[in-house]
Each structure stands twice: as C-alpha cells, then as structure tokens.
Amino acid sequence: MNRIASLAGYLRDQARRKLDRVEVRDKGRNARSALALLDATVYVESMADDDPFLEALEKAGCFGPQGSGEFRPGEEITRIIRFWEAGEPGELLAEIRSALQGSPV
Numbered sequence: 001m002n003r004i005a006s007l008a009g010y011l012r013d014q015a016r017r018k019l020d021r022v023e024v025r026d027k028g029r030n031a032r033s034a035l036a037l038l039d040a041t042v043y044v045e046s047m048a049d050d051d052p053f054l055e056a057l058e059k060a061g062c063f064g065p066q067g068s069g070e071f072r073p074g075e076e077i078t079r080i081i082r083f084w085e086a087g088e089p090g091e092l093l094a095e096i097r098s099a100l101q102g103s104p105v
Contacts, residue, residue, distance in 0.1 A: 003054045003063055004047060006071040011041040014081055033085045036092070043089030053093055060100050 015037035058067040
C-alpha cells in the first residue's frame with residue numbers, strides 16, 4: 001500500500017466513524033466533521049507521492065519503520081483528526097504538519 005492510499009484510507013475510515021456516530025445533541029457536528037474528512041481524503045488522493053507533507057509524515061514514522069506501511073498517527077495527530085469539524089483540507093494538513101514540527105508524533 002502506498003502512502004497516499006494509506007493516509008486516504010485512514011481519513012475515510014475516520015469519516016465513516018463520524019457518520020456512524022449517533023449523538024442526540026451534536027447539532028450536525030459529526031456530519032460536518034465527516035464531510036470535512038472526506039474532503040481531506042479527496043485532497044490527499046490528488047497529492048503527488050513525493051509531496052513534502054507525505055515526506056514529513058514518513059520521517060515522523062507515521063507509515064512504519066520502512067515508510068510504506070499502514071498510516072498510524074501518534075496521539076496528537078489522532079486527536080487533531082478526531083476533532084476536526086470543519087475547514088479546508090489544506091488547513092487540516094497544515095495543523096498536522098504544525099504538530100509534527102512542534103512535538104513528537
């Protein structure tokens with residue numbers, strides 16, 4: 001599995017998780033989050049395999065020790081994705097990149 005497919009699959013799975021989540025008083029938060037994550041999925045799928053963002057994720061170990069495994073983010077990136085509610089895909093990736101630069105994954 002290449003890095004793009006791995007990251008896109010992870011984002012798509014998180015979007016599905018949001019859609020399956022039923023909360024009485026979420027006021028559409030889970031639906032908005034799912035749509036934002038699906039937008040990010042499409043954005044990632046359009047990236048070049050040598051995109052610097054993917055390189056940064058690989059360097060941080062998010063694709064395993066060989067750099068070609070399943071996408072497995074650390075706690076901070078997981079939290080960013082889990083609580084992403086709205087915004088452009090580039091904003092999500094910028095927040096993830098900022099987390100990579102500021103602390104260990």
